[in-house]
Amino acid sequence: MNERLTVQVEGLSHWFGTGAMRRQVLQSISMQIAPGEVVLLTGPSGCGKTTLLTLIGALRKVQQGDVCVFGHQLHGSHRGQRQKLRRHIGMIFQGHNLLRCLTAEQNVQMGADLLPELSYRARRDQARYWLRAVGLDDHLSKLPHDLSGGQKQRVAIARALAARPQLLLADEPTAALDSVTGREVVDLLQRLAREQACAVLMVTHDPRIVDVADRLVQMEDGRLIPTLG
Amino acid sequence: MTSGFWQGRRIPLAWLLLSRQPLRLMVALAGICFAGILMFMQLGFRDGLFDASVTVHRLFDADLVLMSPRSMSSISMSGFPRRRLVQAMAHPDVQGTTPVNWNFLLWRNPETLKTRSILALGFEPIDPLFTDPELAAKAKSLTSRGRVLFDKRSRTEFGPIAEWFEEGRIVETELAGKRVRVTGLVSLGPSFGADGNLLTSRETFLELLPSTPPGSIEIGLVRLRPGADPEAVTRSLKESLPSDVQVFTRQDFIDFEKNYWRSSTSIGFIFSLGAAMGFVVGCVIVYQILYSDVSDHLPEYATLLAMGYRLNTLMGVVAREGVFLAVMGYVPAYAAGQGLYALVRSSTKLPVAMDLPRATLVFSLILVMCMGSALMAMRRLVDADPAEIF
Ligand SMILES: Nc1ncnc2c1ncn2[C@@H]1O[C@H](COP(=O)(O)OP(=O)(O)O)[C@@H](O)[C@H]1O
């Protein structure tokens, strides 16, 4: 396994269900993501994109094949090991998944709070820094309830980046947004990730945003389709 | 040390979860507060009852007390021969004795003319009865027949005796169907067994209750010479006296009465049960609140797990919610308890007061209630699956 690759997947297969209901959703997938690389994953609905993302994101147990993230083998890893690894992986969801009872600033600080070596003040400054970076300095103390869809997704980006991840996983981050806002959010995501030299794996259906990627990966029926990239 | 605190400081998630849902918080606090008040009242009544059952018992000027073995409590006293006190005097350590008659008589309220049962103690006015030194002077007035000293802390149903007496009026009424006059006031206090008390001479007592055999008394007070060992004298008196009399030390006499109310009646059980009900109701409410709180926020908890927070951290959040609820629910319950105790004292004259052991006990129960519920609600957290949130 190559230690310098951010993500290295080798012969990854995954099944859901048991007995007669058992269905294979990933079939011997192999892919790599280099540090700082922005990779876009597309494919029809139900082809297994989210499943692949959750396996790389250390959210699921690997059943067969190798998944190495930052050089850590995830096949056979324990719950606690996966939880520690997740601290270095930023995740942006289709829904924003912000904590409803926290303000924008506090939500972002929940990300910064994962950095153990920083003081409270430093972590709060981090939170403010990232909210400014996503253009929300005027909305620090607003609850998610009072923010628009695009603003909420920006808070989610700020929260993901505040934990200083080396890998960012995004699953259809623009699905709930109109096309203009979606474009803005993706541009922002790409720009900030590049500034941090953070690798990105983004799932999207949206053909208009393919130009932000370094590389495009297509998937169908649990397999990767070789593309020119 | 402070830098460590600031280093470790986090977003107060538990507090924000509670405070940003004011309606849910209010319901939870109302439930805890209700449970707390119920526990305060029930336990207060229980302890107050046990204390009140011995208001008079505590006042006697005695080191040992003789009682008939058939006497079960202050409300069912049997007599024993007065001679036993004379025999007790033969013991070298016994310095003095007081024979006391003890029974309930019907008192007619001179204002409303209604009758009510009152505890009457008959003693020789020259004998010491209570440790209170003021009684001796007042007792002199009892040497005439048909005179009583009325307990001014008796319940108001006996009539405005104290007021009338202090106004200088001559207060006369009917006791056990015979005319008596109040010649003084004493301050004893009502108990669960007796709503009011009065003192009179044995001579008057026997006149009011002619059925009492002349040589029979209900309790005998025994005073020992200074330095004598009450336990040792009790033992030797038990041996020398016939079995128609029982010997108690002063403390055993008090405990005997308390024990009666505690065990021979279901009063203690009923009040403890009442407190337990409050506890259970509180548990159900807090559990419901915390469980639905965790359920409502399950996707958010799953998000935190996906971000790399530990399950233990999230359990800590729920536990802290429990602690906050306990503290915030206890404070108003404590304040309300104080107020209600004052109300009970003024309307029933029961010695119910907030004391540290009970305040601590109720707080512990509320804490157990909240933490137990939090622990149960945490089981729901296991359903937060970070793989399912994409
Ligand atoms: N938890 C699950 N249990 C059973 N089947 C699942 C589960 N999650 C996804 N699937 C199935 O796996 C397949 C791939 O799903 P998914 O990875 O979500 O696809 P995509 O994200 O590309 O739309 C789908 O057919 C879906 O029904």
Ligand SMILES: [Mg+2]
């Ligand atoms: Mg999907």
